[in-house]
Structures are given as structure tokens and as C-alpha cells.
Amino acid sequence: xxxxxxxxLDAASAAGAAYADxxxxxxxxxxxxxxxxxxxxxELFEDEGIGVRVIAGGAWGFAGIDDLAAVSVxxxxxxxxxxxxxxxxxxxxxxxxxxxxxLVGEYRTPVVRDPFAVSLDDKVGLLMRTDEAMAHLxxxxxxxxxxxxxxxxxxFASSEGAVLDQTIIESGGGLDATATSDDEVxxxxxxxxxxxxQVCAGWEAIEAFDLPGNAGRIAEExxxxxxxxxCPAGTMTVILDATQAAxxxxxxxxxxxxxxxxxxxxxxxxxxxxxxxxLLGSFRYGSEHVTMTAxxxxxxxxxxxxxxxxxxxxxKSVLVDxxxxxxxxxxxxxxxxxxQVSNGAMRADGWxxxxxxxxxNVNLEPGTSSLEEMIATTEHGVYLETNRSWSIDDRRxxxxxxxxxxxxxxxxxxTRLVRNPIYSGQTPVFWxxxxxxxxxxxxxxxGVVNCGKGQPSQSMHVGHGAAPCRFRNVRVEPAR
Amino acid sequence: MSADEELISxxxxxxxxxxxxxxxxxxxxxxxxxxxxxxxxxxxSVAERYRHIRVRxxxxxxxxxxxxxxxxxxxxxxxxxxxxxxxxxATKADVSPLPxxxxxxxxxxxxxxxxxDAATPQQRAELVSMITDAAGAxxxxxxxxxxxxxxxxxxxxxxxxxxxxxxxxxxLVSVARGDDGxxxxxxxxxxxxxxxxxxxxxxxxxxxxxxxxxxxxxPDDYEVILSPYAxxxxxxxxxxxxxxxxxVQEHRSFMRIGEQLMSDSITIRDDAQTPEIFPFPxxxxxxxxxxxxxxxxxxxxxxxxxxxxxxxxxxxxxGHSLPQPNTWGPLPRHIAMDAGDTPWQEMVASVSxxxxxxxxxxxxxxxxxxxxxxGMTREGTxxxxxxxxxxxxKDLRFTQSIVEALAGVMQVSRERRLELGEGESGVLSPxxxxxxxxxxx
Numbered sequence: 001x002x003x004x005x006x007x008x009l010d011a012a013s014a015a016g017a018a019y020a021d022x023x024x025x026x027x028x029x030x031x032x033x034x035x036x037x038x039x040x041x042x043e044l045f046e047d048e049g050i051g052v053r054v055i056a057g058g059a060w061g062f063a064g065i066d067d068l069a070a071v072s073v074x075x076x077x078x079x080x081x082x083x084x085x086x087x088x089x090x091x092x093x094x095x096x097x098x099x100x101x102x103l104v105g106e107y108r109t110p111v112v113r114d115p116f117a118v119s120l121d122d123k124v125g126l127l128m129r130t131d132e133a134m135a136h137l138x139x140x141x142x143x144x145x146x147x148x149x150x151x152x153x154x155x156f157a158s159s160e161g162a163v164l165d166q167t168i169i170e171s172g173g174g175l176d177a178t179a180t181s182d183d184e185v186x187x188x189x190x191x192x193x194x195x196x197x198q199v200c201a202g203w204e205a206i207e208a209f210d211l212p213g214n215a216g217r218i219a220e221e222x223x224x225x226x227x228x229x230x231c232p233a234g235t236m237t238v239i240l241d242a243t244q245a246a247x248x249x250x251x252x253x254x255x256x257x258x259x260x261x262x263x264x265x266x267x268x269x270x271x272x273x274x275x276x277x278x279l280l281g282s283f284r285y286g287s288e289h290v291t292m293t294a295x296x297x298x299x300x301x302x303x304x305x306x307x308x309x310x311x312x313x314x315x316k317s318v319l320v321d322x323x324x325x326x327x328x329x330x331x332x333x334x335x336x337x338x339x340q341v342s343n344g345a346m347r348a349d350g351w352x353x354x355x356x357x358x359x360x361n362v363n364l365e366p367g368t369s370s371l372e373e374m375i376a377t378t379e380h381g382v383y384l385e386t387n388r389s390w391s392i393d394d395r396r397x398x399x400x401x402x403x404x405x406x407x408x409x410x411x412x413x414x415t416r417l418v419r420n421p422i423y424s425g426q427t428p429v430f431w432x433x434x435x436x437x438x439x440x441x442x443x444x445x446x447g448v449v450n451c452g453k454g455q456p457s458q459s460m461h462v463g464h465g466a467a468p469c470r471f472r473n474v475r476v477e478p479a480r
Numbered sequence: 481m482s483a484d485e486e487l488i489s490x491x492x493x494x495x496x497x498x499x500x501x502x503x504x505x506x507x508x509x510x511x512x513x514x515x516x517x518x519x520x521x522x523x524x525s526v527a528e529r530y531r532h533i534r535v536r537x538x539x540x541x542x543x544x545x546x547x548x549x550x551x552x553x554x555x556x557x558x559x560x561x562x563x564x565x566x567x568x569x570a571t572k573a574d575v576s577p578l579p580x581x582x583x584x585x586x587x588x589x590x591x592x593x594x595x596x597d598a599a600t601p602q603q604r605a606e607l608v609s610m611i612t613d614a615a616g617a618x619x620x621x622x623x624x625x626x627x628x629x630x631x632x633x634x635x636x637x638x639x640x641x642x643x644x645x646x647x648x649x650x651x652l653v654s655v656a657r658g659d660d661g662x663x664x665x666x667x668x669x670x671x672x673x674x675x676x677x678x679x680x681x682x683x684x685x686x687x688x689x690x691x692x693x694x695x696x697x698x699p700d701d702y703e704v705i706l707s708p709y710a711x712x713x714x715x716x717x718x719x720x721x722x723x724x725x726x727x728v729q730e731h732r733s734f735m736r737i738g739e740q741l742m743s744d745s746i747t748i749r750d751d752a753q754t755p756e757i758f759p760f761p762x763x764x765x766x767x768x769x770x771x772x773x774x775x776x777x778x779x780x781x782x783x784x785x786x787x788x789x790x791x792x793x794x795x796x797x798x799g800h801s802l803p804q805p806n807t808w809g810p811l812p813r814h815i816a817m818d819a820g821d822t823p824w825q826e827m828v829a830s831v832s833x834x835x836x837x838x839x840x841x842x843x844x845x846x847x848x849x850x851x852x853x854x855g856m857t858r859e860g861t862x863x864x865x866x867x868x869x870x871x872x873x874k875d876l877r878f879t880q881s882i883v884e885a886l887a888g889v890m891q892v893s894r895e896r897r898l899e900l901g902e903g904e905s906g907v908l909s910p911x912x913x914x915x916x917x918x919x920x921x
Contacts (some may be wrong), residue, residue: 033807035807037575038571038573039542039543039569039571040806040807041543041545041805041806041807042567042569042570043545043546043566044545044546044562044563044565044566045546045547045548045562046547046548046550046558046562047548047549047550048549048550049530049549059525060523060524060525061525061526061527061601062524062526062527063526063527064526064527064528064529064530064553065527065530066529066530066549066550067529067530067550067551074711079527080527082601083513083525083526083527083601084525085599085606086525086600086602086605087522087525088516089605089610090517090521090605090608090609091521092521093523094520118586120565120566120568120569121569123569124569124570126569127534128571129576141730141731142730142732142808154539158790162526169734176796178730178732180731180732182729183730183847183849185732185848185849202880229764231521263518263519264518264519264525264621264623264657265518265524267518267623267655267657267662268516268518268623268654268655269625269626269653269654273727273842280491294621310778336742338662351524352528352530353528354524354526354687356524377753389844389845389846390844391842391843391844391854391855391856391877392842392856393841393842393856393858393875393877394841394842394856394858398856398875398921400854400875400877400879402846413872420847421879422846422854423880424877424920426807438689455514455516455524455625455627456514456526456528456627457511457904472588475921479846479847479850479879480847480852480879480881
């Protein structure tokens with residue numbers, strides 16, 4: 001890979017680039033799905049290419065190509081320079097990068113057992129056992145379970161002298177049980193919704209999920225939801241399970257702290273942010289129970305790596321400190337605009353996409369409570385589990401989430417299962433009403449594998465550590 | 481040799497290595513470029529090109545799939561090897577066989593433009609500057625993206641299917657923002673030369689200028705005029721949640737064939753030969769895509785099929801397959817709502833009190849069977865009073881059943897616009913006048 005990056009950087013420099021970096025990436029993906037007792041698909045995917053990013057004439061240019069012949073790589077670099085020069089004719093403000101050391105090193109995701117060393121037969125076997133454990137209920141019309149494994153070998157080099165090699169390994173899996181009746185459809189998922197839960201780890205993570213051991217229970221919950229009472233409506237206490245807390249963190253803290261959004265780079269697509277720089281260090285984002293961090297050193301999150309995609313080292317930084325808005329996710333370019341240095345959040349969806357600011361592992365730090373204690377000290381409310389729907393406005397203030405199921409809480413006890421719950425609110429009001437977060441024993445790292453942003457669209461894998469947490473005076477209602 | 485012929489030849493060569501069973505080889509060459517702008521400057525401009533090879537093998541009741549991005553014989557061999565390894569571990573099942581070449585297949589038009597195929601970064605920069613200049617002249621900022629893409633796709637199978645097509649797409653989307661509000665506009669065409677960039681610039685700037693200083697209005701049920709940008713979201717979510725045969729077979733769809741669920745002024749079709757919606761002749765199995773009337777004057781008329789769902793129902797595929805095998809089922813990707821006969825401005829003039837909605841944002845299914853969705857309004861929500869748009873109002877969240885909303889249609893405009901949905905398929909939508917739309921916060 002080194003010889004390719006040298007050719008690319010030399011070609012970019014010769015064409016007039018003031019700065020250049022490139023990423024040579026080889027990605028291998030295994031994706032297995034079993035649906036209703038049949039192997040629905042076993043997809044094996046190989047992808048290799050190079051992306052070259054340059055600054056020329058004060059503007060950015062980027063070109064990616066999957067043809068790794070030297071002549072093609074050099075032409076891609078020259079094309080990136082042509083693109084930059086075309087953009088520079090429209091621009092008034094030259095790109096400025098915050099300083100960053102030119103690092104050299106290697107990183108590899110720590111795994112106990114390489115998932116690519118586990119046979120496909122064993123993987124299919126696990127999924128078939130999982131499917132069988134859901135097959136005893138006739139009302140479960142759709143049973144689906146899947147595994148995904150990703151190995152990405154990344155080589156990064158820059159004209160400043162950085163040379164970084166990384167191998168990132170991901171393992172993911174999950175199951176869905178969908179039960180139907182004449183007038184209702186209900187889905188339950190495990191360990192998380194939208195197909196699977198994924199982490200930067202090896203086969204040991206899949207074994208820890210214990211999909212076959214949880215499948216029967218999840219299927220029974222889906223059937224129970226068909227005849228459960230509709231969620232009560234009103235303003236009440238809400239306790240989120242850790243998976244839904246992770247989704248709440250993703251949408252209402254992760255995205256609004258992306259500094260490119262704040263600067264308008266995503267205004268025409270993903271949106272902007274209510275967390276403007278004048279609020280940094282003083283705005284009360286949440287209660288004193290709320291501390292959120294971006295931590296790309298924290299295994300086994302999907303945002304765990306050695307360096308980001310512009311060569312900045314993995315690190316932990318505070319976004320919300322005991323309720324006070326304290327930091328952004330940044331890049332070298334955006335950090336320079338507010339007089340800071342990058343905290344390493346530039347990531348790209350493969351070699352063919354330009355790195356943009358993405359979440360790493362954005363975590364709600366654990367508190368001191370527990371789910372049991374939160375329920376026991378709630379007079380009336382709902383405990384909500386597993387995301388079903390999510391929507392938030394383009395500044396990340398007005399949100400509405402739905403979950404797969406809920407439990408009504410009365411006088412400190414879970415009393416009955418309820419279906420179709422949705423809750424809504426305004427981000428700082430909601431986090432301001434947080435009065436308890438469970439402790440480290442119930443804190444868990446989750447993976448989001450479908451975070452969309454950027455044009456052309458990029459789908460990023462990001463991590464969120466979270467624990468059950470409680471909020472007062474939240475609007476709750478059933479989806480009608 | 482043309483791009484189509486080159487890919488057919490490459491797929492033919494790949495297929496020649498098949499020893500037994502059935503095989504499908506799909507090769508796509510993609511070349512796309514995109515120029516993105518923010519605060520009246522170009523901040524990102526990118527290009528990518530790649531070849532995607534997909535091999536599906538069926539033998540002995542087992543299916544396998546291998547996919548590779550790369551060039552040359554080695555990439556093809558890798559895809560075949562991956563497909564065979566995948567097939568080996570699959571369970572034996574009642575596999576839907578590959579479709580055969582149909583005698584009725586004819587060559588159909590494809591959306592292609594030489595101008596789009598030849599578009600340069602300089603050309604995109606110049607078109608973008610038309611928008612940034614228009615915004616700058618009003619002391620507001622423009623944001624957006626202009627993309628151009630050429631894709632050549634070839635499908636060759638052991639069952640005699642040999643198809644290819646080269647298509648282009650040019651898309652321009654822009655938001656303009658002032659101190660206290662914004663506007664939105666988009667234009668899409670196979671031909672970059674046909675993009676009405678000046679019209680877009682005028683529209684986005686005008687909407688932004690009118691949408692300054694919005695005041696809050698309480699959540700409630702409102703009579704509404706939805707612009708085509710907003711209607712596109714409704715149609716796309718109907719497609720995802722209900723227009724698929726698999727959704728019906730799995731009891732997940734709102735569609736009850738033969739029942740009237742919507743106003744009789746609503747007809748929704750999928751027709752891959754609609755000139756405005758990037759015509760394309762075949763689906764991901766190589767089956768010719770047939771026009772399907774999904775909703776006929778308010779009545780649930782039909783859903784779309786791929787080969788597996790058609791086999792289950794004993795009918796023919798309508799040519800709406802995604803890459804097989806998959807668990808999502810078929811999908812209509814050329815949806816249009818029939819136009820009405822009222823100019824959209826007259827529809828606004830007929831509203832005594834209501835809201836004009838330019839676009840929705842972050843629309844998500846809340847309860848797919850009931851077609852309940854939620855989302856926000858964005859970049860242009862206006863109060864209509866006594867037949868006139870009087871003032872901008874702050875964005876609102878809605879939670880609404882699409883079917884119930886379309887049961888209360890009062891008027892459909894005679895004008896339509898092409899918009900790309902969140903799934904990036906083209907949707908041709910009119911303005912709609914709805915009796916009631918539920919805003920919740």
C-alpha cells in the first residue's frame with residue numbers, strides 16, 4: 001500500500017497540491033441472514049480502492065478509484081487537484097488546517113478470536129439455532145436473524161509525513177421477531193433494533209450476545225405486544241433502557257456537537273445545530289447527572305480506532321460536563337475556525353468517500369443509580385425498551401422517539417406491558433429533566449451501523465455507551 | 481466497443497466459468513461527481529469511479545452471492561469463488577429459480593445525456609455560482625449540492641438474460657438561509673443542460689426571503705397545501721411500508737386490494753418509462769419493469785412483484801426486484817401521482833385558513849401498518865389566510881397516518897415536480913390540498 005500512497009502524493013504535489021493525503025483501503029464483509037428457517041442470504045463482499053484528498057488553490061478536491069494500477073492512482077490524484085482548482089474559482093476563503101503532528105504507527109482492533117477464522121458453517125449453525133428458538137409461536141410470522149463481520153485494512157499517508165496502518169475488525173449480530181394479527185403488527189428485536197448490534201471485537205462478542213438463548217423470550221414478547229394495552233398518554237416519568245438511551249444520545253448529543261454542522265457545512269442536507277460556539281462552556285444542556293464524552297479509545301465501540309481519517313490520534317474529550325455544553329466533535333479544518341485543534345472525529349465511509357466529521361463513541365457516562373432503584377422510586381411512568389422510530393428536527397431540538405415496547409410503572413412497580421409508545425420533547429429540556437443514570441454495572445457499549453450524513457451519502461458505524469436513565473415530566477402517548 | 485458492450489462481454493466471460501447450476505452476473509461501472517457548497521462557497525467537491533461485480537449462484541437448492549469492487553479477471557474470479565463458498569454453506573431450500581429471458585422484452589428508452597456524462601468540475605462550479613451569486617445579491621447564504629453520475633449496468637444469466645443500459649442523472653439541491661429562516665428548492669434531470677438552475681436560484685432565494693422572522697403557531701389539525709417536495713415523502717413511505725408484495729404476504733402492508741382507502745382523486749402509479757423519472761428498462765434480476773397502477777382513484781389496486789414473491793402468488797414478476805436474494809422484497813422506484821386539474825396557486829386561493837408546507841424533514845415510520853409517520857416541517861412553513869400566504873410560521877412536528885391524510889384530499893394540482901426521496905428514487909408529485917393534517921408539537 002505504501003508504494004501506492006507515495007505515487008498518489010507525488011502526483012498530487014506535482015499537479016499543484018499544497019497539501020495531500022490518501023487512504024488505501026481493503027474491506028472484507030461477511031453478511032449472513034436466516035429468515036423463517038431458511039438461509040436467506042450469505043453475502044461475501046470484497047472492496048479495495050484509494051481516495052486522494054488535496055488542497056489546491058485554497059480549496060479541497062477529492063477523487064476515489066478502485067483501480068489500483070499506478071497510472072490510475074496518479075490520474076485520480078491529478079483529478080483531485082483539477083477539482084480543487086475548479087472550486088477555488090468560486091471561493092473567497094482559503095482552507096486553513098489546525099496543526100497536527102505527522103504520526104507514524106500501526107493499530108489493530110484487539111480480538112480474542114478472529115471472526116474470519118470461524119467457519120461459515122458455524123455461523124450458519126448459530127443462526128439456525130436462533131431461528132429455531134423463535135419457531136414455536138405461530139403468530140410470529142417473520143423470524144429473521146443475522147450476523148455481520150467486517151475487516152478493514154487502512155493505510156493513511158499525508159504530504160506532511162504521516163504514515164498510519166490500521167486493521168479494524170467488527171462483529172455484529174441480532175434477531176427480529178415480527179408477530180401479526182388481523183389488525184396489528186409488532187416486532188421485538190435483540191440485542192438492538194434495525195438488524196443487529198455491532199462492536200469492534202471478535203467472535204467472542206457474538207458468543208456473549210447469546211442469540212439462541214434470548215430468541216424464545218423475544219418472540220414471546222412480540223406475541224404479547226399484539227394484545228397489550230396501548231401506551232397511556234400524558235406527562236409522566238420515563239425510564240429509558242440502555243439501547244434507547246444510546247439512540248437518544250446519538251440524535252440529541254452526537255449530531256448537534258458535530259462542528260461541521262455548526263458551521264453550516266451540512267445545512268442543505270443533515271442540518272445545522274442549536275449548539276452554537278457562543279454557548280460553549282456555559283450553556284446548560286442537561287442536568288448535573290448528564291456527562292457525555294467522545295471517546296475513540298474506548299473498546300469495543302464502533303468508533304474505536306488508532307487514528308481518524310486525517311491522521312489525528314484517538315482520544316477522549318468531554319462534550320457535556322455535568323450538564324454544561326463543553327465541546328465539539330471536530331476536524332483540523334473546523335477546529336481551526338474556533339481556535340482549537342482537532343479532537344479526531346474525521347471519518348469516511350470507505351476509500352471512495354471524503355472524510356467528514358462523524359461520531360466516534362459518544363457516550364453517556366455512567367451515574368450512580370440502577371434500573372431497579374429508578375423503577376422503585378417512580379410513582380407513575382413508563383419504562384421504554386428498544387428503539388422503533390426516531391425523528392428530530394434539523395437543529396436537533398424537537399424530537400420524537402418510539403420504542404418497541406413499554407412497561408407501565410405504578411407505585412414503584414412494573415405493572416403491565418404496553419404497546420406503541422412514543423415520547424417527545426426538546427433536547428435541553430429533556431436532558432435537563434434527567435434525575436438518574438444507572439451505574440457502571442448496567443453501562444454497555446452499543447453500535448449504530450446506519451448513521452447517515454454527507455453528500456454523497458455516507459453510512460457510518462458509530463458507538464454509544466449508555467446505561468438506563470430516568471427523565472421527569474415527559475410527554476408520552478401511543479402511536480395512533 | 482460501447483460501455484454497454486464492454487460490460488456484457490465481461491459478464492459473458494465471467495459466466496463461461498460456470499460448471500453447473502444457474503448463475504447471474506451483474507456488473508456495474510459507476511462514475512459520479514458531486515460539488516457541494518455552503519455559505520456561498522464550494523466546501524467539498526468529489527469524484528469516484530468503480531466497478532461493482534455481483535455473482536449469484538443457484539445449484540442443488542442452495543443460493544450463494546459474492547460481491548467485489550474491482551477490475552479485471554481476478555476480481556471476477558474472486559466474486560465467483562465467494563459466491564460458491566456462500567452457496568456451499570446455505571441450507572437447501574425451495575429456491576426461486578432465475579427468471580428466463582422473456583420473448584416480450586423490447587428495448588426501451590433509458591435516461592441518458594451526453595452532456596451529463598461529460599460534465600466537468602468547472603461546469604458544476606459555474607452552475608453553483610449562479611445560485612451563490614443570486615443568494616449573495618440578497619445578502620443571504622446558499623448551501624447545496626450538484627451531482628452528476630453515469631452508470632452502466634449489465635446483467636447476464638445462464639437462463640439467457642443479456643441486458644445492459646447506460647444511464648445518467650444530474651441533481652441539484654439547494655437551501656438558502658438568512659438571519660432567521662430559510663428556503664429550499666431542487667431540480668433533477670438525466671440531462672444537466674436541462675436543469676433549470678436559474679429557476680431553482682430564484683425559487684430558493686424567494687422562499688428564503690419570505691421565510692424570515694417566523695412566529696410560533698400552536699400544534700393542531702390544520703388544512704394544508706403540501707408542495708411536491710412534501711408529497712414525495714408521503715409517497716416514498718407508502719412505497720416502503722405497503723406497495724411491496726412481500727409486505728402483503730407477510731401481513732405488514734396497509735394495502736387491502738379492492739378496497740377504497742383514499743380519495744377518488746388519488747391515483748398512484750409506478751412506471752419506469754415515465755420520461756421525467758429517469759427511465760430504466762429492467763430490475764435487478766434483469767426482468768423488464770412493467771407499469772403498475774398501485775392506487776386507482778383511491779382504491780388499492782395492485783402491488784409490485786419480484787420473482788420470489790410472484791412465484792408465491794402464482795403471478796408474473798412486475799420487474800421491481802432489488803438484488804436477490806433479499807429479505808426486503810420488491811420496491812417501486814418510479815412512483816408518480818396523477819395530476820389533477822387545478823393550478824396550485826388556485827388551490828392556495830381556496831384556503832380560508834391553513835398552512836402551506838414546502839418540505840418535510842426526518843420522516844420516519846411510527847406504525848407502518850397504520851401508515852403513521854412523524855417528521856418536521858422545514859425551510860418554508862407559511863400561514864394561509866383568506867386565500868393568501870400571509871406570514872411564515874415556525875416549523876412544526878407532525879404525526880399523521882398517510883392513508884387518512886389521502887382520504888381527505890380536496891384538490892390535486894395540475895402541475896407536478898420531480899423530487900428525489902430519501903431513498904434517492906425519483907418521485908413525480910403534484911401539490912395536494914388536504915382537509916386535515918395533524919401537527920403535534
